Amino acid sequence: MIELAPSILAADFTRLGQQVSDALACGVKRIHCDIMDGQFVPNISMGPLVVQAIKPIVAKMGAMIETHLMIEQPDRYIADFVQAGANLVTVHVETCPHLHRTLQQIRELGAQVGVALNPATPLVMLEEILGDVDLVLVMTVNPGFGGQEFIPESVDKIARLKKMLAASKSSGRSSSQSLDVHIEVDGGIHTGTIAAAEKAGATLAVCGTAVFNREASVADNIAALHKAASL
Numbered sequence: 001m002i003e004l005a006p007s008i009l010a011a012d013f014t015r016l017g018q019q020v021s022d023a024l025a026c027g028v029k030r031i032h033c034d035i036m037d038g039q040f041v042p043n044i045s046m047g048p049l050v051v052q053a054i055k056p057i058v059a060k061m062g063a064m065i066e067t068h069l070m071i072e073q074p075d076r077y078i079a080d081f082v083q084a085g086a087n088l089v090t091v092h093v094e095t096c097p098h099l100h101r102t103l104q105q106i107r108e109l110g111a112q113v114g115v116a117l118n119p120a121t122p123l124v125m126l127e128e129i130l131g132d133v134d135l136v137l138v139m140t141v142n143p144g145f146g147g148q149e150f151i152p153e154s155v156d157k158i159a160r161l162k163k164m165l166a167a168s169k170s171s172g173r174s175s176s177q178s179l180d181v182h183i184e185v186d187g188g189i190h191t192g193t194i195a196a197a198e199k200a201g202a203t204l205a206v207c208g209t210a211v212f213n214r215e216a217s218v219a220d221n222i223a224a225l226h227k228a229a230s231l
Contacts, residue, residue, distance in 0.1 A: 001198075001226065001229055001230060002194065002197070002198040002202055002203060002204065002205050002229050003029065003030065003203060003204050003205070004028055004030070004204075004205055004207055004211070004222060004225060004226075005028075005030035005031070005032040005066055005184070005204055005205065005206045005207070006023045006028055006030075006031060006032060006206075006207055006208070006211040006212065006218075006222075007032040007033075007034055007186075007206050007207065007208035007211075007212075008020065008031060008032070008033060008034075008046075008050075008054070008212070009033075009034040009045055009046075009208050010208030010209045010211065010212040010213070011212040012212065016050075016053070016054065017053075017054065017057055019212055019218060020054050020057050020058065021057055021061075022217070022218035022219060023211060023218050023222065024057070024058065024061040024063055025061075025219070026218065026219050026222045026223070028063065028222065029062070029063045029064065030063060030064055030065075030066055030204070031054065031058050031063060031064070031065050031066070032066045032068060032186075032206045033046065033050065033051055033065060033066065033067045033068065033086070034046075034068050034070065034208075035047070035067055035068060035069050035070060035071055035077075035081070036070045036071065036143075036144065037070070037071035037072060039071070039072045040070050040071050040072045040092070040094075040095055040143075041070045041143045041144035042144045042145075043144045043145055047080075048077070048080045048081050048083070048084035049084070051065055051067060051081060051084040051085050051086055052084040052085055054085075055084065055085030058085075059085070064087035064088060065085055065086050065087050065088070066086070066087070066088045066090065066114070067081045067086040067088070067089050067090065068090045068114075068116065068137065068186065068206075069081070069089060069090060069091050069092070069095075070092065070116075070143050070144070071095065072095055073095070074091045074092075074095055074096065074102065075096075075101075075102055075105060078091075078102070078105055078106055078109065079105075079109055082106075082109040082110065082111045086111055087111060087112060088111055088112035088113070088114055088134065088135065089106045089111050089112075089113070089114065090114030090115065090116050090135065090137050091103075091106070091114070091115060091116065092115075092116045092117070092118070093115060093116065093117055093121055093125045093126070094117075094118055094121060099115070099129055100128075100129060100132065103115065103129060103132045103133065104132075107132075112134040112135065113132065113133045113134050113135070114133060114134060114135035114136070114137055114184070115129065115133050115135075115136055115137070116136075116137035116138075116139060116186075117136070117137070117138055117139060118139050118142065118143065119139050119140070119141070119142055119151050119153075119154065119157075123157065123160055123161055123164055126161075126164070127164075130164070130165065130168045130181065131168070133181060134180065134181060134182065135181065135182040135183075135184055135204070136161060136165075136181060136182070136183055136184065137184045137185075137186055137206075138154060138157055138158055138161060138183065138184070138185050138186070138202070139154075139186055139187055140154040140185050140186060140187040140188055140189065140193075140197070141186075141187030141188050142187075143186075143187070148187055148188055149188050150187060150188030150189065150190075150193040151187070151188070154185070154187075154197075155196050155197065155200045156200075158183060158185065158197060158200035158201050158202050159200040159201055161183055161201065162183060162200070162201030165181055165183075182203045182204050183201050183202045183203050183204070184202065184203070184204035184205070184206060185197045185202045185204070185205050185206065186205075186206035187206070189205045189206060189207050189210060190207070190209075190210040190225070191210065191224050191225060191227075191228035192228070194207075194225055194228050194229045195228055195229055195230075198229050205225075205229075207225060210225060211225070
């Protein structure tokens with residue numbers, strides 16, 4: 001079953017610790033932190049201090065923190081987020097002119113490596129670095145705001161990425177590390193879209209408002225997502 005990574009961007013920050021705990025109590029093993037700078041995307045969200053604040057709660061449950069850096073010049077802040085407690089750092093192809101160097105920096109700091117693509121960015125941009133990553137994040141909305149609608153064309157992109165990873169593996173172009181590359185989807189993931197993303201090849205789903213909302217409890221929302229994914 002596809003694994004959920006609840007995004008705290010949608011959480012109630014007056015109850016952040018409790019909501020993170022509620023998600024972890026449901027068996028969630030990843031907490032997703034969307035980092036926005038108001039430049040690469042038209043919004044500002046959070047910084048390393050928030051990651052540091054939730055780290056003890058996440059670590060206690062044996063889970064991990066993903067940081068998705070939707071920021072310009074991410075190299076300047078990677079060390080800060082790893083030091084704050086990030087287990088995985090994802091950077092955007094669009095913001096890294098020297099992508100190999102950036103990915104190497106993440107790895108050398110002891111974190112897992114992720115790379116993200118905006119909806120209009122072609123998969124060909126990944127060809128040279130597939131052997132260097134643990135995760136590829138396919139943006140299924142244009143980044144910057146929560147609660148957007150899933151872009152339907154993303155399903156085909158996920159499927160093509162799955163084939164690209166398989167081809168890279170069979171050709172021997174990528175290292176053995178690429179055998180375990182996750183395909184993560186982020187944006188507009190809810191009970192009506194998660195099954196299509198999973199069927200196309202996604203192994204991780206970032207869920208914000210589908211987990212943290214006022215319509216139902218965190219536990220009920222996670223259960224509903226799991227049920228929808230299994231249909």
